[in-house]
Amino acid sequence: MNLLDLHSHLLFDVDHGVQTRNLYRALLLEYRKAGINTLVLTPHLFHPTVKTKVENIRENFALAKEDASKVGIRVVLGAELYLGTQIEVRTIPIAGRYALVEFPVSGKPIGLDRKLGQLLDQGLEPVIAHVERYPWLRPDGETFRMLKDMGAWIQVNVSGIENKTAMPYIQRDQVDIIADDNHGDRTLPGRLRACLDAYPEIAARMESLDL
Secondary structure (H helix, E strand, O other): OOOEEOOEOOOOOOOOOOOOHHHHHHHHHHHHHHOOOEEEEOOEEOOOOOOOOHHHHHHHHHHHHHHHHHOOOEEEEOOEEEOOOOOOOOOOOEOOOEEEEEOOOOOOOOOHHHHHHHHHHOOOEEEEOOHHHOOOOOOOOHHHHHHHHOOOEEEEEHHHHHOOOOHHHHHOOOOOEEEOOEOOOOOHHHHHHHHHHHOHHHHHHHHOOOO
8 A cells, every 4th residue: 555645844954844854864764664655745835924945945855855765765746835815826736736735724815716726727636735724614615615626635634633623524524635744743654654544545545646
């Protein structure tokens, strides 16, 4: 089974996630121990409160890929795109197919359907990051139905399962992906594995991503 973490801030010295290559290497060993064999590295893009060193992304990913291959882990580059006030929507696609997106917690972005439509027009399938964080996005609401109708994948965080905020989505069988959104926590790989084992039907959906 290809166990996967689709959402992480493990790419070092890029955003407010992992800062050093040594910590990244140590985390790789924790993922290997947990049996997670594919990691998607998703640094922030266009987040209003996170400074991303965009110029470091490609070079540091090459180093990250080299380190991962030494311990038998595959890494894939992507991004976590903040959909806010921008007019033109661009991201680093995951495997040329998926676009991980996050929203403001405070309220629904203006023109959300149009912004997601731009991603669809680019041939990308939206993945909604940590859906449990948005008070305005209810699992039985119209906006959520719009997301599902356009084929969006729904992702929850390990922390959302642990603190129960993700349970309304899980209980309705609306969750496609569990990820850890790891910013440098060595306990998260094991906790992610525990969640995947607890919800094998979600783990099976994640395999259908074919990464």
